[in-house]
Amino acid sequence: MSPQGEAYMRKIAAFVRLSRLTFLFGGFAGFGLGAAVAAACGARITPAAYLAGQTMVTAFHLMTHYANEFFDRGADRYGTPTAFSGGSGVIASGELAPPAALVAALTCAAAGTVATLWFVRAGLPAAAAIGAAIGVGAWIYSAPPLRLSGRGWGELDTMVVVGMLVPAAGYAAFTGRFDAVILAATLAPACAIFAMMIAVEWPDRAADAAAGKRNLVVRLGTLAAGRLAALAALGVAPALIAVLGRRLWWAGIPFTLLVIPGIAGFVRAIASPARPAVEIAGRGVALFALTVSLELLGYVALLR
Numbered sequence: 001m002s003p004q005g006e007a008y009m010r011k012i013a014a015f016v017r018l019s020r021l022t023f024l025f026g027g028f029a030g031f032g033l034g035a036a037v038a039a040a041c042g043a044r045i046t047p048a049a050y051l052a053g054q055t056m057v058t059a060f061h062l063m064t065h066y067a068n069e070f071f072d073r074g075a076d077r078y079g080t081p082t083a084f085s086g087g088s089g090v091i092a093s094g095e096l097a098p099p100a101a102l103v104a105a106l107t108c109a110a111a112g113t114v115a116t117l118w119f120v121r122a123g124l125p126a127a128a129a130i131g132a133a134i135g136v137g138a139w140i141y142s143a144p145p146l147r148l149s150g151r152g153w154g155e156l157d158t159m160v161v162v163g164m165l166v167p168a169a170g171y172a173a174f175t176g177r178f179d180a181v182i183l184a185a186t187l188a189p190a191c192a193i194f195a196m197m198i199a200v201e202w203p204d205r206a207a208d209a210a211a212g213k214r215n216l217v218v219r220l221g222t223l224a225a226g227r228l229a230a231l232a233a234l235g236v237a238p239a240l241i242a243v244l245g246r247r248l249w250w251a252g253i254p255f256t257l258l259v260i261p262g263i264a265g266f267v268r269a270i271a272s273p274a275r276p277a278v279e280i281a282g283r284g285v286a287l288f289a290l291t292v293s294l295e296l297l298g299y300v301a302l303l304r
Contacts (some may be wrong), residue, residue, distance in 0.1 A: 003233065009266055013154045014090040014303060015104075017092075018090050019065060020065050021104055021269060023061075026193075026288065027054075027061040027166055029292040029293055029296055030057070030167045030292055031054050031057045031166055032162075032170060032296050033167045033185065033296045034166070034172075034173070034182060035053075036170075037181065038171045038173070038182075039174070039303055040175030040303060041175060041181060043175045046174070049122065050173065052115050052118040053115070053119075053127065053169055053170060055111070055169075056115035057112075057169055059108045059111040060108065060131075060138045064105075064142070066102070066104040066105035066108060066140050067102075068087060070102045071147065072149075073098055075091065075213045077092050078206070078208075081279050082203050083278070084281035085203045085204050085278075085281050086204050086207070097106055109257045116132055116135065124173065126176055126177050127169060130178065133161075133261075134161055140157070141157050141158065149213070150215065152214055152216050152219045154215055158194075159190050160190075162189075162193050164190050167182060168182050171185075184242070184246070185299075187242075188239035188291050189291055189292050191233065192288040193224050193288050194229070194232040195233040197284075198216055198228060198232075198270075199266070199270060199280050199283065199284025201282050202217060202222070202277040203281055219287055222273070229266075229270050232235050233263050233267055236287070236291050237259060240291065240298075243295070244298040247302050253263045257288055258290075259287075259294050266287045269283045
């Protein structure tokens with residue numbers, strides 16, 4: 001391969017790392033959860049609406065990744081990327097120029113907007129409104145002038161967008177509404193994603209403080225932020241058993257029992273100052289993935 005070809009392939013590999021594709025799981029599982037709740041309520045799941053809704057969620061999710069890389073590039077220079085935090089590192093290292101991330105973010109924003117407009121044309125305004133809220137909430141997480149991630153509001157923003165609005169989009173895409181049924185179903189994922197967000201800030205707390213990024217870990221300190229994350233994690237089990245047991249009293253028990261070890265491991269880790277920061281971040285990510293997956297499986301089981 002020519003030197004130009006090798007350089008091109010390195011750029012492609014860097015862009016793939018920039019995309020952080022493994023983190024898209026939450027958007028797929030969250031939208032699937034909303035669709036499963038809709039199916040449990042008797043809604044018909046249509047391929048066109050599912051494709052449009054998942055495209056909307058994934059496009060805005062990728063937009064967030066790219067925008068984070070662009071707007072957080074100053075803070076990323078102070079830290080070292082891990083598997084769970086600190087971005088991809090390709091902008092800070094110079095493998096890709098910052099405009100590449102911004103162009104990618106704007107392209108994904110356009111794609112998400114087109115998918116959102118599909119629901120307008122399909123006569124599903126609730127799904128379109130939720131999609132628009134996802135897009136706005138995801139953008140203001142890291143983009144100025146609001147830049148919620150640097151003001152101590154990013155964790156709450158992510159809890160609402162990823163933990164609540166993404167499943168709500170999956171529900172509204174097939175039911176055409178947002179109601180108490182889907183709101184209850186989002187409580188466990190919302191608790192888990194809030195705990196996860198604090199956990200993934202753990203490895204970057206020194207870099208964030210040096211860059212003036214005032215997230216909750218920087219603002220509150222590790223002791224208070226850790227207690228807040230542990231409290232959110234402890235809310236996962238009662239929320240899960242309540243929402244699944246609402247339809248069949250026994251349904252929430254096995255799925256809640258499966259998530260309890262993840263909750264316990266996370267609470268122990270974040271309460272221990274000796275635990276490596278990367279382990280705390282990893283346990284936070286695992287807790288969210290486990291919570292959404294188990295609730296999704298619980299609703300699928302209710303369909304049988």
